[in-house]
Amino acid sequence: MFDRVEIKIKAGDGGKGAVSFRREMYVPFGGPDGGDGGKGGDVIIKADKSTDSLRAYPHKTLYRAENGYNGAGKKKYGKDGKDLILAVPAGTMVIANEEEGNEIMLADLDNVGEEILIAAGGKGGWGNVHFKSSINQTPRLAQRGEKGEEKTLRLEMRLIADVGIIGYPNTGKSTLLAAASAAKPKVASYPFTTLEPVLGVVTIGMESLILAEIPGLIEGAHLGKGLGHDFLRHAMRTKILIHMISGTSDTPTEDLIKVNNELAMFDAALAQKPQIVALNKIDLPEVQEKLEIIKSELSAAVIKAHYISASTGKGVSELMSATLEVLKTKADAEKRPEQPGKVFRPQPKEARLKVSREGDTWVIRAPGLDRLIAGSGVTTNELRWQLNRQLEKHGVNSILEKAGVKAGDKVRCGELIWEWDKPGRSVNKIGIFGGTFDPVHLGHLMIAEEAKTSLELNEVLLVPAGQPMSRSNENVTPAKHRLAMLQLAAEGSQYLKVSTAEIERRGPSYTADTIAAIRKKSGRDELYFILGWDRLAQLPDWHEPSKIINLCTLVAVPRPGYAKPSLKALEGVLPGISQKVIFLDKPRVDISATEIRELAAKGESIDHLVPEAVAQYIKKHKLYTTSGG
Numbered sequence: 001m002f003d004r005v006e007i008k009i010k011a012g013d014g015g016k017g018a019v020s021f022r023r024e025m026y027v028p029f030g031g032p033d034g035g036d037g038g039k040g041g042d043v044i045i046k047a048d049k050s051t052d053s054l055r056a057y058p059h060k061t062l063y064r065a066e067n068g069y070n071g072a073g074k075k076k077y078g079k080d081g082k083d084l085i086l087a088v089p090a091g092t093m094v095i096a097n098e099e100e101g102n103e104i105m106l107a108d109l110d111n112v113g114e115e116i117l118i119a120a121g122g123k124g125g126w127g128n129v130h131f132k133s134s135i136n137q138t139p140r141l142a143q144r145g146e147k148g149e150e151k152t153l154r155l156e157m158r159l160i161a162d163v164g165i166i167g168y169p170n171t172g173k174s175t176l177l178a179a180a181s182a183a184k185p186k187v188a189s190y191p192f193t194t195l196e197p198v199l200g201v202v203t204i205g206m207e208s209l210i211l212a213e214i215p216g217l218i219e220g221a222h223l224g225k226g227l228g229h230d231f232l233r234h235a236m237r238t239k240i241l242i243h244m245i246s247g248t249s250d251t252p253t254e255d256l257i258k259v260n261n262e263l264a265m266f267d268a269a270l271a272q273k274p275q276i277v278a279l280n281k282i283d284l285p286e287v288q289e290k291l292e293i294i295k296s297e298l299s300a301a302v303i304k305a306h307y308i309s310a311s312t313g314k315g316v317s318e319l320m321s322a323t324l325e326v327l328k329t330k331a332d333a334e335k336r337p338e339q340p341g342k343v344f345r346p347q348p349k350e351a352r353l354k355v356s357r358e359g360d361t362w363v364i365r366a367p368g369l370d371r372l373i374a375g376s377g378v379t380t381n382e383l384r385w386q387l388n389r390q391l392e393k394h395g396v397n398s399i400l401e402k403a404g405v406k407a408g409d410k411v412r413c414g415e416l417i418w419e420w421d422k423p424g425r426s427v428n429k430i431g432i433f434g435g436t437f438d439p440v441h442l443g444h445l446m447i448a449e450e451a452k453t454s455l456e457l458n459e460v461l462l463v464p465a466g467q468p469m470s471r472s473n474e475n476v477t478p479a480k481h482r483l484a485m486l487q488l489a490a491e492g493s494q495y496l497k498v499s500t501a502e503i504e505r506r507g508p509s510y511t512a513d514t515i516a517a518i519r520k521k522s523g524r525d526e527l528y529f530i531l532g533w534d535r536l537a538q539l540p541d542w543h544e545p546s547k548i549i550n551l552c553t554l555v556a557v558p559r560p561g562y563a564k565p566s567l568k569a570l571e572g573v574l575p576g577i578s579q580k581v582i583f584l585d586k587p588r589v590d591i592s593a594t595e596i597r598e599l600a601a602k603g604e605s606i607d608h609l610v611p612e613a614v615a616q617y618i619k620k621h622k623l624y625t626t627s628g629g
């Protein structure tokens with residue numbers, strides 16, 4: 001007799017990690033401070049004494065644990081989702097239906113307090129704090145939470161008999177079972193054994209007990225047959241035994257002792273269970289005749305017996321009441337504080353990295369990475385760059401390369417899709433930093449340095465304008481001085497190069513032409529044009545701005561005193577630009593060449609604003625004084 005239901009369960013999904021940046025007094029964007037998402041709640045099935053059936057679980061219902069909460073700024077963790085605990089009666093088996101149709105017994109919750117973590121909640125995603133590194137100060141990537149596990153389960157509750165009836169064959173065990181539980185015709189076969197104990201529910205007043213005939217035990221032992229494991233287990237679970245002897249036997253007392261000996265040999269623990277002795281068949285005249293002899297024999301052996309007739313029902317209800325009393329006394333004696341039960345835990349999942357081909361797309365399955373999500377405002381280039389760093393760290397890039405990925409192939413990791421264009425060893429990343437450089441100052445040098453480290457540039461070309469567009473010609477210091485100062489500033493640097501491309505070119509210094517010329521020479525190299533926020537805001541008014549964004553990636557650096565240009569607004573006038581800008585959040589230096597010229601003109605010191613050699617050059621050539629230049 002058992003209950004059986006099929007249910008679906010779903011553990012909570014992990015919360016999303018946040019993409020957020022610290023707000024600081026004078027700085028619109030500080031370091032990343034996006035907190036992690038909380039863990040999804042687990043689904044736990046627990047044997048609990050508060051319930052005695054599986055009625056609470058309608059067939060095919062889905063039970064879900066709470067999802068983890070999303071992380072937030074200021075490194076705030078998302079709260080973990082609440083676990084869902086499904087209480088089931090002791091004796092419930094938890095069986096999983098695998099996809100292939102296999103069934104796996106996950107747990108057999110025999111005792112109150114035992115539990116199984118049946119579906120683990122998803123881990124919370126990492127906030128962008130975790131993606132910060134020395135060269136990526138503004139990570140715009142975070143992780144989505146892991147999905148909670150999902151399962152289809154069958155719960156089967158086995159009725160565990162409180163009382164087992166033992167005794168020789170033909171002592172009337174099945175008759176007693178039928179007589180005692182006749183009012184409740186719930187006699188069903190126990191489905192898991194070959195040798196099946198029969199169960200019956202006996203109602204005594206408001207209470208009930210479950211009775212099991214244990215036929216195989218002695219018979220099986222006699223025949224030398226092995227008993228089914230489940231069957232034995234069932235017998236072991238009974239709390240007390242009714243030992244039936246037959247009044248028709250010539251030696252009822254001996255029978256009883258023999259059976260007990262065999263029981264002890266078979267299993268000592270079984271023999272130690274309390275027994276209530278019932279002498280059966282007192283309705284038969286032959287038994288009536290020797291009843292007194294039997295009684296004195298039994299009491300001589302210090303055996304207290306009940307005298308019953310299972311077939312007429314005489315003495316059966318008294319026997320059942322007495323059985324119930326013994327059961328209750330035993331239960332009271334055993335009432336211990338609830339032990340924390342066994343906790344079954346599923347095996348941790350294997351963390352594996354896999355690359356496969358789906359159609360024309362390479363699909364990366366990398367635990368943790370395939371949950372990456374892009375924060376708002378991230379441009380394709382930036383995403384590609386930040387993502388690339390993560391992929392590199394996890395060794396995915398080299399796997400892809402070994403698998404034969406080619407430039408232009410589509411690559412997908414979780415929800416992020418991009419085109420493969422990771423430069424091979426022979427491709428360089430070149431920064432182009434154009435300006436009037438009148439004069440070159442420490443702000444310029446710090447910008448070049450930051451761009452170089454952040455983007456892992458191989459070199460930064462400093463390109464002084466021949467005829468700057470921004471200032472009228474007559475005010476501009478002659479190119480040879482500006483060039484000389486740049487050369488002094490770049491002296492000794494491994495990566496700073498000075499380009500005379502614009503100075504040597506006739507006509508106005510259009511950036512578009514400069515980049516096109518560099519592109520021509522550099523073949524497959526990646527080009528990054530470095531500029532301040534102020535210049536980015538003006539970009540749509542430049543000569544052929546769309547040509548510029550087609551030829552290179554823009555690297556925008558903050559400039560104190562100017563607002564960060566809105567990509568949305570720029571996109572309106574220069575479509576495609578938002579995919580071509582990488583914003584750096586450092587350095588923030590409030591130096592301008594105009595200020596330097598003004599200070600120099602007033603004869604004030606500019607030593608702290610330009611490299612030493614440049615300061616000397618300015619003095620020597622009396623630049624920016626009314627008399628010099």
Ligand code: ATP
Nearest residue numbers: 435436437443531532535558559589591592593594
């Ligand atoms: P000026 O004051 O004469 O206009 P400048 O200091 O802006 O000169 P440029 O040589 O014209 O210097 O600038 C070259 C590039 O450097 C431009 O893209 C400009 O936005 C950027 N830049 C210059 N100074 C800073 C700074 N302090 N912070 C950020 N960007 C800067």
